[in-house]
Amino acid sequence: MKTAVYHSPFGDMELIYEEDAVTALKMADKEIAGEAPEGLALKAFRQLDEYFQGKRKTFDIPLRTHGTVFQEKVWAALRAIPYGEVRSYKDVAEAIGHPKAYRAVGMANNANPVFIIVPCHRVIGADGSLTGYGGGLPMKKALLGLEKNHRIS
Known part of the structure; x- marks a missing residue:
């Protein structure tokens, strides 16, 4: 698991991901020191930027959620x-x-x-x-x- 910090218009968000899938995106509840974004994190950050700019309507980031x-x-x-x-x-x-x-x-x-x-x-x-x-x-x-x-x- 890797962690990267995305600086959103609402504050820092924590992106948790593996090589092939994002597993979590949440508001950072404390100051975190994520790794420099690479690969999938860069793709996620680019898509989040586009979303916040009103240019992206859907995301095509691979996800791996662990729910019931x-x-x-x-x-x-x-x-x-x-x-x-x-x-x-x-x-x-x-x-x-x-x-x-x-x-x-x-x-x-x-x-x-x-x-x-x-x-x-x-x-x-x-x-x-x-x-x-x-x-x-x-x-x-x-x-x-x-x-x-x-x-x-």
Whole structure:
């Protein structure tokens, strides 16, 4: 496992990766000393830069997540939410065939190890409210605003 620090508009993020796949992207909760980015980390940083500039709508970075079968289904459903659109927790639960599991979807969303790349910020409350986000609600609001402003009709 390697670690690299990505300097995002929201603060430092920790990218954890192996030679062939990214395993985590999260806000750095403390000052970390990552390695100089190389290979896959450089590709991830380039794609994150493009995303934050409104030029990238999807990521094509290989991922290796380690969740339960249910979590993996939720994370796959999150990747299917189009750029600039949102879904409710209930919508995601229905999409994976567990219509009453919206609270479990929320827990899986919260456990997403690769935020932004797996767009858990696109999931909102059934009433349209912004609900919890690992990067904080201001970041969630900003990401949704970024996507709304750069959405291709």
